Amino acid sequence: MMLISKKNQYALRAVFELARQHGKGPIKISFIAEAQAIPERFLEVILWQLKKSGYVQSKRGYQGGYMLAVPPEKLTVGALMRFLQGDIAFAACMAPVPEKDCPFQGNCAFSPLWRRVRDAMFDVYDKTSMQDLLNNDNNMVSPNCNSK
Amino acid sequence: MMLISKKNQYALRAVFELARQHGKGPIKISFIAEAQAIPERFLEVILWQLKKSGYVQSKRGYQGGYMLAVPPEKLTVGALMRFLQGDIAFAACMAPVPEKDCPFQGNCAFSPLWRRVRDAMFDVYDKTSMQDLLNNDNNMVSPNCNSK
DNA sequence: TCTTTCTTGACTATTAAACTCGGGAAATAA
DNA sequence: TTATTTCCCGAGTTTAATAGTCAAGAAAGA
Numbered sequence: 001m002m003l004i005s006k007k008n009q010y011a012l013r014a015v016f017e018l019a020r021q022h023g024k025g026p027i028k029i030s031f032i033a034e035a036q037a038i039p040e041r042f043l044e045v046i047l048w049q050l051k052k053s054g055y056v057q058s059k060r061g062y063q064g065g066y067m068l069a070v071p072p073e074k075l076t077v078g079a080l081m082r083f084l085q086g087d088i089a090f091a092a093c094m095a096p097v098p099e100k101d102c103p104f105q106g107n108c109a110f111s112p113l114w115r116r117v118r119d120a121m122f123d124v125y126d127k128t129s130m131q132d133l134l135n136n137d138n139n140m141v142s143p144n145c146n147s148k
Numbered sequence: 149m150m151l152i153s154k155k156n157q158y159a160l161r162a163v164f165e166l167a168r169q170h171g172k173g174p175i176k177i178s179f180i181a182e183a184q185a186i187p188e189r190f191l192e193v194i195l196w197q198l199k200k201s202g203y204v205q206s207k208r209g210y211q212g213g214y215m216l217a218v219p220p221e222k223l224t225v226g227a228l229m230r231f232l233q234g235d236i237a238f239a240a241c242m243a244p245v246p247e248k249d250c251p252f253q254g255n256c257a258f259s260p261l262w263r264r265v266r267d268a269m270f271d272v273y274d275k276t277s278m279q280d281l282l283n284n285d286n287n288m289v290s291p292n293c294n295s296k
Numbered sequence: 297t298c299t300t301t302c303t304t305g306a307c308t309a310t311t312a313a314a315c316t317c318g319g320g321a322a323a324t325a326a
Numbered sequence: 327t328t329a330t331t332t333c334c335c336g337a338g339t340t341t342a343a344t345a346g347t348c349a350a351g352a353a354a355g356a
Contacts, residue, residue, distance in 0.1 A: 209323025
């Protein structure tokens with residue numbers, strides 16, 4: 001039971017690392033992978049997909065890497081979550097329960113509840129910028145490197 | 149990407165059906181399965197597990213079945229969700245992201261965010277009783293029976 | 297032209313979720 | 327006291343989603 005898939009957790013952590021390094025030029029995948037304990041080859045895929053959101057950009061070759069396309073205080077978790085969940089199936093996945101799984105076709109006693117829950121979640125997500133997360137970052141310990 | 153597993157959706161719908169039939173004595177599994185479009189043998193397992201919560205009770209043999217142990221207005225979605233998510237791993241699963249999956253052992257920049265999201269969700273869950281759901285139940289259509 | 301680093305599709309492995317099955321036990325009825 | 331109904335419960339199987347890998351290519355600079 002996990003509300004955010006591991007892949008999306010990786011994506012958020014990767015963007016967080018880019019925010020932390022914002023202004024230092026392109027950051028290599030290998031650096032991000034190590035700093036955030038993310039399997040490197042998997043992170044390649046994740047960042048490449050994230051690029052399509054427009055929130056991160058890349059540069060190839062020597063001294064290449066990834067960087068934020070938006071300043072950390074302008075980039076919210078909500079914007080990222082909408083993109084990350086959307087790459088599976090936009091409309092349905094904004095709800096805690098995809099409506100295709102509802103035998104009552106979304107027209108059931110629970111749907112107002114799911115709507116309220118989704119809104120409550122995104123209310124929090126939308127109010128949290130990458131800069132806000134950076135401000136929490138004081139008491140962070142080093143990762144226990146569960147990347148393989 | 150589904151915030152509530154299908155099994156937990158079934159559980160909620162089953163309890164909802166028991167709430168709807170509250171006061172009519174024991175309700176058979178087969179009846180609930182049909183009314184809520186839930187695979188019958190799977191529902192057996194689900195209700196048997198739900199019994200351990202104390203919110204539903206059962207009676208065996210002829211004219212047996214399941215019934216709510218608590219009146220619908222006293223039973224909240226929050227209470228059920230705590231039980232349903234808890235039977236996997238209580239503490240961790242109250243968070244949108246289980247802490248065992250956090251390489252920073254929960255001591256990371258994201259954990260305050262996950263806490264706020266969890267609290268926002270349960271705020272909604274705790275304010276919604278089975279009776280509230282029944283009050284939404286007017287414009288409900290019949291299930292398209294995807295039970296096998 | 298050599299090295300670096302991202303790019304991209306396709307592929308495999310792993311895991312968790314969803315579901316099934318068969319026999320047993322309590323309760324009631326005949 | 328036997329038959330029928332209905333829940334009880336452990337143990338299995340199937341399916342689908344997620345996680346992760348691989349290999350070859352293309353741009354950018356040294």
